[in-house]
Structures are given as C-alpha cells and as structure tokens.
Amino acid sequence: MRKVLISLGSNKGGEFPTFMESKQYDPSFEIFAFEPEPRCFEHIQEVMKKVPNITHIAKGAGVEDGVLSFRVGRLTVSGTLDQTKKPDMMTGEEVLIEVLDISKWVMENFNKDDHILMTMDIEGTEYDVLDKMIQDGSLDWIDKLYIEWHGAKSIGFDMNREHFLSEQLVSIMGDRVWFGWIEGDQAKAKRAMPDTGGNIYNML
Numbered sequence: 001m002r003k004v005l006i007s008l009g010s011n012k013g014g015e016f017p018t019f020m021e022s023k024q025y026d027p028s029f030e031i032f033a034f035e036p037e038p039r040c041f042e043h044i045q046e047v048m049k050k051v052p053n054i055t056h057i058a059k060g061a062g063v064e065d066g067v068l069s070f071r072v073g074r075l076t077v078s079g080t081l082d083q084t085k086k087p088d089m090m091t092g093e094e095v096l097i098e099v100l101d102i103s104k105w106v107m108e109n110f111n112k113d114d115h116i117l118m119t120m121d122i123e124g125t126e127y128d129v130l131d132k133m134i135q136d137g138s139l140d141w142i143d144k145l146y147i148e149w150h151g152a153k154s155i156g157f158d159m160n161r162e163h164f165l166s167e168q169l170v171s172i173m174g175d176r177v178w179f180g181w182i183e184g185d186q187a188k189a190k191r192a193m194p195d196t197g198g199n200i201y202n203m204l
C-alpha cells in the first residue's frame with residue numbers, strides 16, 4: 001500500500017511543510033503537486049529541498065486531458081480555468097496550459113487500497129472535477145479530502161450547487177471530507193480558522 005498526498009492547486013507549496021508537521025505525516029508519503037502557474041515554480045522548488053518525495057506536475061486539474069485557457073490572477077500569485085471568475089481578481093492575461101483529467105489520472109496511477117489524501121484548491125474548477133469523480137467512481141480512491149470552495153468568487157454561480165455537492169460528499173465520505181481554507185501558513189490558518197490549530201491536516 002502506497003501513502004499518497006495529491007495536491008490540486010499547490011500554489012507555492014506552503015501546505016507541504018505544514019503536512020510534515022501534522023499527525024498524519026510519515027516519510028513514506030509520496031506527494032504530487034499539481035500547479036501550472038509559472039510564478040509558483042521556484043517556490044515549489046525551494047519547498048522540495050525541505051520536504052521529501054514531492055513530484056511537481058506543472059499542469060492544471062480538470063475533467064479531460066487537453067489544453068485550456070488559464071486566466072492569470074491579479075490579487076494573488078494564482079490563476080484559474082474558471083472563465084466566470086470576477087474580472088477584478090484577474091490581470092486580463094490568459095495563457096494556454098496543459099490540463100489532466102484528474103479522475104482518469106488517479107485511477108490509472110493508484111490502487112483503491114492505497115492510502116490517498118487529496119487537497120483541492122483549484123479556483124472554481126473543483127465543482128466539475130468533483131462531479132466527475134462522483135460519477136465515475138474515482139472518489140472511491142480517496143481516503144481523505146480537503147476542499148476549498150470558490151463559487152462566491154464567480155459571476156452568476158448558483159450557490160445551491162455548492163450546497164448540494166457538499167451534502168453529496170458528506171453522504172459518501174462522512175467525516176473523511178473537510179471544507180475550509182487550504183492554507184500552509186500555520187499562523188494565518190490559526191487566525192482564520194481557530195479550530196484547525198493552524199494545521200488543516202489534523203482536521204481529519
């Protein structure tokens with residue numbers, strides 16, 4: 001059995017040192033960091049010097065393999081595949097990036113008896129990805145799931161979709177799913193979410 005952390009939307013990799021300090025961590029964990037934003041790459045490389053077994057996958061997380069337009073963020077070093085995200089949060093620049101079908105990638109690369117944690121901070125694409133994971137059964141591969149929702153940042157998004165999907169996930173996974181802010185900075189996490197004690201990985 002492999003122990004795996006799949007991080008969708010790793011940004012600068014700040015969550016990985018936090019993971020090392022969590023009660024779940026052991027050095028045998030393989031970490032797969034999906035982050036297509038080039039401004040984050042050097043930061044991830046620095047984290048890789050401190051945290052072992054990280055594989056950086058410079059691609060976006062989506063529902064099919066291909067090339068899609070990636071909108072570059074203005075307020076943070078980030079971006080999104082979501083074409084409805086509020087324009088004041090974006091630079092107006094778009095670049096083409098390679099995207100992987102996450103459901104397919106998980107099922108092709110791991111076994112159901114592997115112990116897999118997944119964090120999902122993908123700026124609005126999480127709804128489509130999770131819908132597909134439920135529909136095709138790839139969610140069964142995931143032992144613990146940490147999600148940051150972004151519907152409130154998108155124009156015209158129906159928040160009922162978020163509420164329904166949250167209920168679906170709890171129905172399927174029970175106490176193995178957590179909703180919050182995927183934050184590696186423990187001081188910020190503790191201020192924003194005191195119940196985490198600064199480490200989101202200790203919530204499940």
